[in-house]
Amino acid sequence: MKNIYKIFAFFVVVCFVFTANAQVDRTKAPAAGPAPKIQLGDYDSFTLKNGMKVLVVENHKLPKVEFAMSLLIDPIVEGDKAGYLSFVGGLLESGTTTRSADQLAEEIDFIGAQIHAGSQGVQAGGLSRYKEQILELMADMTLHPVFPKDEFDKIVKQTLSGLEANKTDPKAISSNLRSKVLYGKNHPYGDVETEATVKNITLDDCKKYHAAYFKPNVALMAIVGDITTKEAKKLVKKYFGKWEQATVPTHEYEMPAKIEGKRVVLANKDAATQSTIQIINLIDLKKGSPDVIPARVMNSMLGRGFLGLLNKNLREDKAYTYGAYSGISSDKLVGKFYTASEVKGEVTDSALMEMAIEINRIRNTRLTQDHLDMTKATLAGDFARSLENPETIADFAMAIERYNLPVDYYATYLEKLDKVTLDDIQAMAKKYTDPNNAVYLVVGDKKYKERLAKLDSDGKVEEYDYKGDIVKEDPNAIPEGLTCKNIIESYINAIGGRDNWNAVKDLSFKGEMKMGPMSVNVESAYKNNEKYCMKMIMNGQVMQSIAYNGTAAKIVAMGQEKQAGEADLAKFKLQAQMCPELNMQELGYKMKIVGTETIDGQKAYKLEVTSADGISRYDFFAADSGLKLKTVMQQNGASVFMFYKEYKEVKGIKYPYLTLTKVGPQEMPLSITELSINKGVEDSLFN
Numbered sequence: 001m002k003n004i005y006k007i008f009a010f011f012v013v014v015c016f017v018f019t020a021n022a023q024v025d026r027t028k029a030p031a032a033g034p035a036p037k038i039q040l041g042d043y044d045s046f047t048l049k050n051g052m053k054v055l056v057v058e059n060h061k062l063p064k065v066e067f068a069m070s071l072l073i074d075p076i077v078e079g080d081k082a083g084y085l086s087f088v089g090g091l092l093e094s095g096t097t098t099r100s101a102d103q104l105a106e107e108i109d110f111i112g113a114q115i116h117a118g119s120q121g122v123q124a125g126g127l128s129r130y131k132e133q134i135l136e137l138m139a140d141m142t143l144h145p146v147f148p149k150d151e152f153d154k155i156v157k158q159t160l161s162g163l164e165a166n167k168t169d170p171k172a173i174s175s176n177l178r179s180k181v182l183y184g185k186n187h188p189y190g191d192v193e194t195e196a197t198v199k200n201i202t203l204d205d206c207k208k209y210h211a212a213y214f215k216p217n218v219a220l221m222a223i224v225g226d227i228t229t230k231e232a233k234k235l236v237k238k239y240f241g242k243w244e245q246a247t248v249p250t251h252e253y254e255m256p257a258k259i260e261g262k263r264v265v266l267a268n269k270d271a272a273t274q275s276t277i278q279i280i281n282l283i284d285l286k287k288g289s290p291d292v293i294p295a296r297v298m299n300s301m302l303g304r305g306f307l308g309l310l311n312k313n314l315r316e317d318k319a320y321t322y323g324a325y326s327g328i329s330s331d332k333l334v335g336k337f338y339t340a341s342e343v344k345g346e347v348t349d350s351a352l353m354e355m356a357i358e359i360n361r362i363r364n365t366r367l368t369q370d371h372l373d374m375t376k377a378t379l380a381g382d383f384a385r386s387l388e389n390p391e392t393i394a395d396f397a398m399a400i401e402r403y404n405l406p407v408d409y410y411a412t413y414l415e416k417l418d419k420v421t422l423d424d425i426q427a428m429a430k431k432y433t434d435p436n437n438a439v440y441l442v443v444g445d446k447k448y449k450e451r452l453a454k455l456d457s458d459g460k461v462e463e464y465d466y467k468g469d470i471v472k473e474d475p476n477a478i479p480e481g482l483t484c485k486n487i488i489e490s491y492i493n494a495i496g497g498r499d500n501w502n503a504v505k506d507l508s509f510k511g512e513m514k515m516g517p518m519s520v521n522v523e524s525a526y527k528n529n530e531k532y533c534m535k536m537i538m539n540g541q542v543m544q545s546i547a548y549n550g551t552a553a554k555i556v557a558m559g560q561e562k563q564a565g566e567a568d569l570a571k572f573k574l575q576a577q578m579c580p581e582l583n584m585q586e587l588g589y590k591m592k593i594v595g596t597e598t599i600d601g602q603k604a605y606k607l608e609v610t611s612a613d614g615i616s617r618y619d620f621f622a623a624d625s626g627l628k629l630k631t632v633m634q635q636n637g638a639s640v641f642m643f644y645k646e647y648k649e650v651k652g653i654k655y656p657y658l659t660l661t662k663v664g665p666q667e668m669p670l671s672i673t674e675l676s677i678n679k680g681v682e683d684s685l686f687n
Contacts, residue, residue, distance in 0.1 A: 043397045044229040048237060050245045051217030055397045056232045057224045059390035065225035066125040066391060067138055072218050072402055073120065074251040075188035075333065076209075083193035084201040084209070085119040087155050091206055092117035094151035096144040101151065107137060117141055119209070121219075128226035132235055139239035142214065152203045159198050165665035166466070168639060170276040170342070170443045173267045173466045177441055180468030181265050182282060182336075183256050189334070194467050217245040220401055222394040253333055256282055261457030263439050267464045268446040268471075270606075270618045270632040272639055275348040275444030278340045279355050283432045285328070285335035287403040291428060292330050293413070294420045298428040299328040300375045302362050303339060307374060309358040314341060320351045328432065332403070337432050345444055349451040352442075356435035363429040366422050376417055383413055447594070447608075477596040478605070484591040487605050487621050488581050494626035496653035501579045504653065506681040511672040522670060531686040532576035548572040549686040570613065588612030599629045599643075627654075638663055651677045 044056045078084060093115070095101040108115055113126030113134050124138040166172035176192045183190030221240075223232050259282065285291060303310040303326025310324035324341035339359065343351040386392045396410045440455055442448075446463065453461050463471040492498055508525035513536075521537040530550040536543045545556045553564035553572050564572065574580065580587055588611060595606045597620060604620040617633035631642040640663050644656035655675055661668045 052219045055222045056229045057393045063128045065128040065131045068123045069221040070121040078191045081200045082191040082197040084205045089118035092145045096140045176468035216243040224394045264456040265462045267443045272445045278441040280338045280439045283335040285330040288405040294424040295428040298425045320347045359435045490626035500652040510674040513670040526578045
């Protein structure tokens with residue numbers, strides 16, 4: 001079917017109102033004019049005999065063309081193989097029956113094109129003079145992939161590496177927690193990719209998915225740019241016309257259970273100075289619903305930018321955060337409303353309470369007309385700017401086809417936006433937000449757990465791990481009568497005993513630290529628990545050095561030299577201790593047992609250790625061996641994880657020959673190559 005009209009732009013009519021004497025009262029904002037009349041560029045459409053539907057938006061301003069093919073299929077529960085759908089795109093790009101991965105990449109690069117594949121479609125684009133080559137490559141990847149085993153293994157390895165970094169990423173943890181808590185294992189939105197699920201994935205899983213779901217009768221292609229409908233029809237028929245249709249599996253899912261009461265869920269992140277917080281409601285808001293536009297305005301008034309109620313409260317008034325916001329989404333299966341922020345750890349509970357206050361404010365009180373007008377003007381501006389991009393017309397067309405929206409849904413968007421009233425805002429807030437029946441999600445230090453429990457309707461906080469699995473507390477995890485002193489003494493005995501360590505007068509080591517592709521040599525020495533020095537050397541050049549002689553210290557970094565101040569001297573005094581656990585009380589440390597954790601299959605006791613200046617860290621000691629396995633601390637606002645491995649005995653004491661430091665996604669292993677004890681370290685090293 002071919003539409004009979006083509007209009008290239010939209011027009012906004014702005015009315016100016018003058019008084020009878022032609023003077024303007026500049027003390028008042030000008031009155032709003034009528035809703036702008038929008039005329040959108042239209043599109044052509046046609047359908048191949050195999051059921052593939054194609055939308056064409058002609059735009060000849062630039063010699064470019066874009067192709068986007070989407071599969072209109074139901075979401076799929078991946079279950080214990082969560083993650084395999086994300087493999088499909090990479091495998092489609094890894095070779096066809098006629099081209100290897102290298103040949104594909106070379107041909108795409110030669111014509112300056114871009115082609116990206118995913119589990120629900122393929123996108124391509126480039127210069128219009130290469131439109132046939134681009135579409136042919138796109139079709140070859142879509143219809144004739146070979147799923148090479150070596151590429152599959154590479155994707156598995158890369159995925160596992162990324163998951164390792166995600167273990168400490170608050171955003172990844174909160175995403176996993178949301179999925180498990182809100183949707184459950186029988187819903188496609190409840191899938192969580194873990195090491196276990198990735199290891200369950202086989203190459204055959206990806207092949208079966210492609211064979212079952214990549215069919216033309218569920219495919220919708222949008223073509224935008226310097227191409228005519230006649231050209232598009234000829235090319236699409238040529239390269240996709242022989243694609244055979246077949247019945248595609250469909251799936252139905254129940255609406256997740258309604259949240260009853262305030263449900264506080266927590267994922268612990270040791271020593272975190274900030275907490276990631278959210279208040280979440282699941283909602284029944286479908287695409288194209290008459291509520292979508294007024295609900296979006298309501299959400300913007302609550303949590304968009306500096307004008308939002310959340311930001312004014314949590315940022316400007318309370319100074320809890322740099323920013324607080326909210327979001328609302330419409331969806332075929334289940335929509336979502338949420339508020340979110342990253343706040344200082346000590347105000348985690350207070351920030352959640354203030355979020356609830358602002359949600360209740362927009363539910364129970366009428367906001368100002370000025371706030372509403374400004375919000376609608378901002379949304380209208382966003383919409384107008386989006387029309388500058390020809391691809392927007394294609395996106396609109398795709399949405400109309402996918403969700404069965406009225407043909408004029410987007411053409412009348414500004415008219416519908418203009419009609420939103422303050423009564424609508426309050427009605428949408430009452431319908432789609434409810435802080436009294438919501439999930440209160442926190443990723444942060446569990447030491448605030450007792451305070452968070454006061455927010456929960458049942459007075460209990462549900463604790464989850466980084467994968468979103470419930471943490472089951474063992475009442476016998478910490479034996480009755482166990483003390484910090486017992487744990488520390490067990491550690492000292494495990495690494496050689498007090499007598500052997502007291503006999504150590506000096507200790508030095510050399511090692512190599514990997515920092516991504518770079519390698520840094522590290523040299524360090526200690527003497528009499530009073531003196532300390534360290535050098536980091538790369539390519540023969542000293543990057544950083546510290547020399548502390550017990551009373552003064554010199555720091556050299558990137559060629560700049562300075563004498564240490566009081567704060568640094570206090571820190572170096574502690575660093576000069578070869579085994580600080582020998583004298584924790586004398587050094588001013590306070591300790592308490594705060595739980596247990598499993599580390600590399602070993603049960604470990606978790607101690608919160610606070611220095612004399614009030615800085616806390618967490619040390620983890622193996623329950624069986626007594627060895628220290630991990631330390632978690634904060635440095636410059638970032639969480640630092642240190643894992644101690646490969647303990648070896650030298651002259652009666654044990655020392656970890658491998659220390660793995662993790663900061664965000666970066667891993668920095670330090671391997672000791674040489675360790676010397678009581679070799680007579682010269683005092684000159686510390687000058």
